[in-house]
Amino acid sequence: MEEFLTIYEVNKEKIEDFIINSIHNLGSLKDNEENNFSNIFSVFPSLELVYTVNKDTKIQNSPNYYRNKLDASASNQSRSYIIDKLHFKDKSTAFSSPYISSATRSNCITLTIKEGDIIIFLDFKIETLLERLELIELNxxxxxxxxxxxxxxxxxxxxxxxxxxxxxxxxxxxxxxxxxxxxxxxxxxxxxxxxxxxxxxxxxxxxxxxxxxxxxxxxxxxxxxxxxxxxxxxxxxxxxxxxxxxxxxxxxxxxxxxxxxxxxxxxxxxxxxxxxxxxxxxxxxxx
Incomplete structure (x- = not known):
């Protein structure tokens, strides 16, 4: 796993630019919540989890949307600890450093996008992301x-x-x-x-x-x-x-x-x- 993190750090800028450019091509992400963000999951095989957080209170106001299910028990939890660790690419988008997700138990990075009064959180699995970008060979x-x-x-x-x-x-x-x-x-x-x-x-x-x-x-x-x-x-x-x-x-x-x-x-x-x-x-x- 250490090797994945090393490869990610070496190619960090390229990976983040790829994700941001792909996200911007999808238009407004908030509109996809009606279909449980299925369109975004179909575009990103590395995407594991999506949820939304209130911009002011930093409290999660949606369930956890997974690729094939949702978990309502995660709602109403504070996500300020993640926001404090973000590095911003611009005023509306920011990335976290790699960490082990408590929800999926895998190494991931989180992208946050501000849209109106909410912040959309998207968790990407590092292993699948590196494979998708052909930075590792994995079958x-x-x-x-x-x-x-x-x-x-x-x-x-x-x-x-x-x-x-x-x-x-x-x-x-x-x-x-x-x-x-x-x-x-x-x-x-x-x-x-x-x-x-x-x-x-x-x-x-x-x-x-x-x-x-x-x-x-x-x-x-x-x-x-x-x-x-x-x-x-x-x-x-x-x-x-x-x-x-x-x-x-x-x-x-x-x-x-x-x-x-x-x-x-x-x-x-x-x-x-x-x-x-x-x-x-x-x-x-x-x-």
């Missing part, structure tokens, strides 16, 4: 399907990472306690497995955070780039440990094979250089 059925898929894949990766960690620790203790194996392989292989387990878990965590629990809708999101960088760094660490183990093993057993260790370390160095170039280019892109 709820497809989003639900992808969310389920990512949840299954993410939690499966978490279980796989946990299995790798437990397997490596189990093998390590078996080697030390049962087989009394104190070789480099017995020490370094569990470290490599643990590092790979961390890499898999970190990737799963990023997928679950960004695609399941806190879905990113922004087209310009840096999430994918950060995910690739974090995953590659973990893999580089695992390969570096493997290279260190190979160097020690060859140094102890057979110096003639040291060239193979050099090839491995050189390959890791090329990956580090490629990752550095990737980070540099992406950082320039987002400046």
């Amino acid at each position: 709820k059925p497809f989003h639900t399907l992808t969310k389920i898929f990512y949840a299954i894949a993410g939690f499966s990766m978490v279980l796989l990472a946990l299995f790798i960690i437990l397997y490596s620790l189990g093998g390590f203790f078996i080697s030390l306690i049962i087989h009394y194996d104190f070789t480099l392989d017995a020490i370094f292989k569990p470290i490599i497995a643990l590092t790979l387990g961390i890499a898999i878990f970190d990737l799963a965590k990023t997928i679950l955070e960004q695609e399941v629990f806190f879905k990113s809708y922004s087209r310009n999101s840096k999430v994918d780039t950060r995910m690739v960088i974090k995953f590659l760094i973990t893999i580089i660490i695992a390969l570096s440990i493997e290279g260190l183990m190979v160097v020690f093993k060859i140094a102890i057993e057979n110096y003639t094979e040291m060239l193979n260790a050099l090839y491995l370390i050189t390959g890791i160095s090329f990956i580090i250089i490629a990752l550095s170039i990737f980070i540099y280019l992406t950082s320039k892109k987002y400046k």
Whole structure:
């Protein structure tokens, strides 16, 4: 939800101008109260709630008009707390800052328009408004399907990472306690497995955070780039440990094979250089 508010703040002027221009094209809004403002609801899919307030007393003098119902219990309540938080575009129109509506329980902004002796309040749902203006891409059925898929894949990766960690620790203790194996392989292989387990878990965590629990809708999101960088760094660490183990093993057993260790370390160095170039280019892109 924080992302919605960020996108809204960046495009605030454009959004407010769009709403005002569209409202002015409808003519007098007060005349639409006879049909429960249905014409206005049809024009604005993001519109959730309409009601009117007395200009002098700041008391609501109409029911809450929703898209498919009305609620008379909201009448005769003071709305001065909202009016005090408005920023005026001109003498007759003003907008509120984003807030959570007590009536709809969604993040919204309120537009107020003075007509005669009343003030008309219109609550717009931010999520739908951003989608309408193509500032976010949101398709709820497809989003639900992808969310389920990512949840299954993410939690499966978490279980796989946990299995790798437990397997490596189990093998390590078996080697030390049962087989009394104190070789480099017995020490370094569990470290490599643990590092790979961390890499898999970190990737799963990023997928679950960004695609399941806190879905990113922004087209310009840096999430994918950060995910690739974090995953590659973990893999580089695992390969570096493997290279260190190979160097020690060859140094102890057979110096003639040291060239193979050099090839491995050189390959890791090329990956580090490629990752550095990737980070540099992406950082320039987002400046």
